[in-house]
Structures are given as C-alpha cells and as structure tokens.
C-alpha cells in the first residue's frame with residue numbers, strides 16, 4: 001500500500017506532521033479571523049455579494065420553502081442578501097472570527113431564519129442537513145481539494161437542488177496581496193474546466209455567466225479588472 005509522507009499506515013498523521021498540519025491550518029484561519037472585523041468596510045465586497053446574489057436569482061427561482069447554505073460565508077454578505085427571498089439560510093465558514101461577526105449580526109438583527117456554523121468540508125464529515133440551494137462566493141480558490149468540496153456539496157443538496165459557485169476567472173496571481181500567501185490554492189479558474197468538473201460530480205444543466213467585475217488596485221499601484229463568474233448546476 002502506498003503511504004503518504006504525512007500519514008502512517010492507519011491514515012492518521014504522525015505527531016510531528018500533525019503539528020505542521022495544525023500550523024498550516026492556523027495560517028489560513030488567522031488571515032480570515034484577522035480580516036473579519038473590518039471585512040464589511042470594503043464597499044467592493046458588498047457590491048460583489050449583491051451582484052452575485054442577483055445573478056443567482058436570475059438562474060434559480062427562489063421560494064419561501066427554500067433552505068440555503070452559504071458556504072464560506074465570511075460575515076454572511078451573500079446569505080443575508082438571499083435571506084428575505086427564502087425560508088432559511090445557514091452560513092458556514094472555517095474561520096471562527098468570521099462566524100462570530102455573523103452571529104453578532106444574527107443576534108442584533110433578530111434574524112430568525114439565519115444561523116451560523118463552523119464547517120470545513122475539506123476536513124469535517126459531511127453534515128446531515130440538506131439544502132435546496134448551496135451558494136459559495138469567492139471560496140473555491142481558497143480550497144485545495146475541490147473534488148472533496150464538490151462531492152460534499154452534491155451530497156448536501158436535495159434532489160433537484162442547485163449549486164451556485166461564484167469565483168474569479170483565471171488571473172495571473174495578482175488578485176491577492178502578499179498577506180494572502182499560503183491560503184490561495186487557485187489563481188481563478190477556467191470556466192469550461194470548472195463546469196466539466198461539476199458534470200463529473202453528477203450535476204446537470206450546468207451554466208455560466210459573468211456575475212460581476214471587481215475593479216481593484218494591485219501590488220505596484222495599477223488598477224485591474226477581475227471578472228467573476230457564476231456557475232450553476234442542478235442535482236438530479
């Protein structure tokens with residue numbers, strides 16, 4: 001049996017490597033934990049969430065019977081946009097700092113249909129809850145094992161449910177600044193390849209559209225446009 005250098009024969013990381021893995025996870029988590037308190041102060045993030053929300057509603061008819069998962073929800077911008085149009089939204093994220101901010105919003109706003117939970121589908125078992133729509137805005141490029149994530153999404157959707165993923169088109173690695181080092185696993189995606197990926201996992205009626213274009217300064221002082229796609233697929 002082939003054994004990964006990070007694993008012993010039983011599939012468990014050895015203690016010394018467990019420490020390395022934990023440290024790697026902390027780097028990732030800390031970046032978002034540290035950004036959480038000021039996340040909503042950047043207007044382009046609010047604009048993006050609204051544009052993606054509107055693009056989703058053009059593809060998926062929302063109803064008051066619909067339960068939604070906003071995965072990699074951050075402070076909940078996308079989920080909160082969708083909330084008045086559906087029955088419930090669960091915001092899930094691997095960053096405790098982000099989840100704390102969303103919990104504060106839920107508490108102070110008395111938002112009965114919204115809840116927040118810690119979840120990392122690269123590491124955690126797939127939860128029991130099932131959804132009519134799973135939306136993920138700007139998360140996929142932070143996830144190393146996309147296969148595992150897409151398979152988990154497929155499992156967590158009800159029959160006929162929709163997956164809506166918004167992310168960057170391929171870019172030359174200039175979207176993120178140096179503070180993001182170590183937690184960006186993809187410099188955007190090729191839409192055709194991403195759609196094929198969804199089909200391989202079992203999604204049908206897979207479409208893509210441009211949901212928004214982010215205009216932001218990059219290292220060196222120039223300003224650049226970054227198109228954001230929305231890819232939607234349906235679980236049969």
Ligand SMILES: C[S@@+](CC[C@H](N)C(=O)[O-])C[C@H]1O[C@@H](n2cnc3c(N)ncnc32)[C@H](O)[C@@H]1O
Nearest residue numbers: 032072073074093094095098120137138139142
């Ligand atoms: C670029 S932010 C986007 C946040 C939010 N969707 C928005 O549009 O404002 C990426 C988010 O994904 C979360 N994230 C990164 N990797 C994750 C993973 N494996 N599982 C769950 N969340 C993850 C981060 O903690 C962060 O909140």
